[in-house]
Amino acid sequence: MINIRNVHKCFGDLEVLKGIDLDVNKGEVLSIIGGSGSGKSTLLYCINAIENIQKGQIIVDDIDVHAKKTYQDKLRQKLGMVFQQWNSFPHLTVLENAALAPRIVKKLSREESIEVAKQELEHVGLGDKFDVYPTKMSGGQQQRLAIARALAMKPDYMLFDEITSALDPELVGEVLDTLRLLREDGMTMICVTHEIAFAREVSDQVAFFNEGIIEEMGTPEQVISNPQKETTQKFLSKVL
């Protein structure tokens, strides 16, 4: 379970998060929507301890993410993350991309790490690409590789940061299908997304971020279909 309490985050003088409270239960899918600069991606970076916070607390399974004693490299093994830019490791084959972290971080044997990597790659539909170099693949395939690479660490949570935003429109579908697959597996996910229709379809909760605060939060029906706040309505009318 992820508990976020009154989180404040500043970049210099700019306060990007102004007191965020959120809870994500095991097996739940939370989608975060909102305009650019609303702080939604920053929150993901804070959950993963890539960014620190100035105030508040983020608890992942009883671990205080930003406490001094927390071993953040270890914590990140619990939290898989996929980014807007897929960041495939260009010097490694698809299989090596997915097998690297299990081997060097989790210290699995070479065989075990390859076994896990193959499973996850097959799961996202890249079973025929093991020996290909990622730069030879489409953006959609590379993004699915990024998902498999994160899954190979067997994380308890997955964080997705606008993972379809940099893709050509015709490639978005295959990546969203992969997310649907994860949902069926019962993976706990936080998706920062601009795909409103997708958010409505797969989410248990939707949070609408506006200028560093959660403007509106609830089920997809509440937030997307019947938004109460004017800012939410305005945002949705622009993107839908």
Next chain:
Amino acid sequence: MGSLFTPLSWNDTGFILTGVWNTVIISVVAIGFGTLLGVIVGFIRAESNRLVNTLLGGILDIFRSVPLIIQLILFSTYIGAIGHPLEPFVAGSIVLSLYSMAFMSEVFRSGFESVHKSMQIAARSLGMSYWQTIFYIRLPIGLRAVFPSWLGVALSVIKDSALVSVIGYMELLRTSDQLISRTQQPLEILIGVGIFYFIISYPLSLYGRYVERKMAL
């Protein structure tokens, strides 16, 4: 009455080959140490703040801007003058290594900087530590990116090694110089020496092309 000069003969082969060998050895040493130090210094430059960078950059600029021949003479005479004379090979290796380090560190720095920050964040998000990210991601990607420039520096180091002759190291150019004064056959000898330099450099250049083709992802 015998002539003052004796023509080039097969008996000179051993002498020439010693020169070839000495050129190869000092080049390998200088490229080896230059690369090793260059990677370390290049990494420090890519990772450190402005102050450290300006300082390091200033020192490297001295190595890069002062002609190698002057560095060689200054170093070997100074070290002799303070009572620690070094073998020409040792003094030459030190200067040539530092000289190639100065160029290579810039090459490697740009390689490290070419690996985008987001790539490193992606690696860290998989649970890799700072050093794992360096060794498994940044180093291999960065080195590949700058391999052609590195090769260019390495090839020029082989040719620059000719200058070590000025401090008495018996490498290829100096051997040929002595043969020329004895035989008065500069044309044949210089052409021969040129061919030897080519034979030394060309395999490296070929190897570079092979590696580049293998890495062309």
